[in-house]
Every structure is written in C-alpha cells, then in structure tokens.
Amino acid sequence: MIIVAIVTGIMKFAISIVSDTFHVWEIQYRAINDIDVSAVNKLDKDFTHRVLVKNIQTNPFRHKFLRVNREWLIHNIASILGGKNYMKHAGPEFEFL
Numbered sequence: 001m002i003i004v005a006i007v008t009g010i011m012k013f014a015i016s017i018v019s020d021t022f023h024v025w026e027i028q029y030r031a032i033n034d035i036d037v038s039a040v041n042k043l044d045k046d047f048t049h050r051v052l053v054k055n056i057q058t059n060p061f062r063h064k065f066l067r068v069n070r071e072w073l074i075h076n077i078a079s080i081l082g083g084k085n086y087m088k089h090a091g092p093e094f095e096f097l
Contacts, residue, residue, distance in 0.1 A: 019025050055061050066073065073080070
C-alpha cells in the first residue's frame with residue numbers, strides 16, 4: 001500500500017515536470033474566452049424581470065401583497081380605482097375612505 005502511494009507521488013511529479021516543459025496543459029488566450037459584462041448584466045436584468053412578472057401573477061404573491069400593503073390600499077383605493085377625477089367629485093363615501 002505504501003509502495004503504491006510512493007510510486008503515485010513520483011509519477012505525478014514526473015508528469016508535472018514534463019507537462020511544464022512542453023506546455024501541455026497551458027491555457028491559451030482566445031478572444032472567445034472574453035466575457036462581455038454588459039451583455040451578462042442585460043441578460044441578468046431580463047431574467048430577473050421575467051421572474052418578477054411570473055411571481056407577481058401567482059396567488060401567493062397577491063395574497064402577501066394584500067396582507068402587507070393593506071393599510072396603504074385602504075387609504076388609496078379611491079384614487080387607484082377612480083383616478084383623480086373621482087377624487088375631485090367624490091360622493092359621501094369619500095368620508096368613509
């Protein structure tokens with residue numbers, strides 16, 4: 001068992017010296033290896049947007065949104081549903097809101 005470990009260590013050492021001498025495993029520079037960071041950021045932004053839109057369309061997200069923003073929704077429901085015109089000409093229900 002010990003002999004196998006010693007022989008393996010010697011072989012690794014010999015192979016690494018030969019590979020360094022003849023540049024066997026040296027990585028060569030190629031233009032294809034360059035990464036366009038702006039393209040990666042754009043792809044990441046597009047992916048994040050798609051995931052956000054997908055999550056917004058699920059019922060668990062809607063229920064959590066309603067639960068977290070309940071007070072804000074109650075205070076702004078008239079302007080959300082009716083717009084500015086409704087707010088100008090609101091009836092008696094405006095006092096309730």
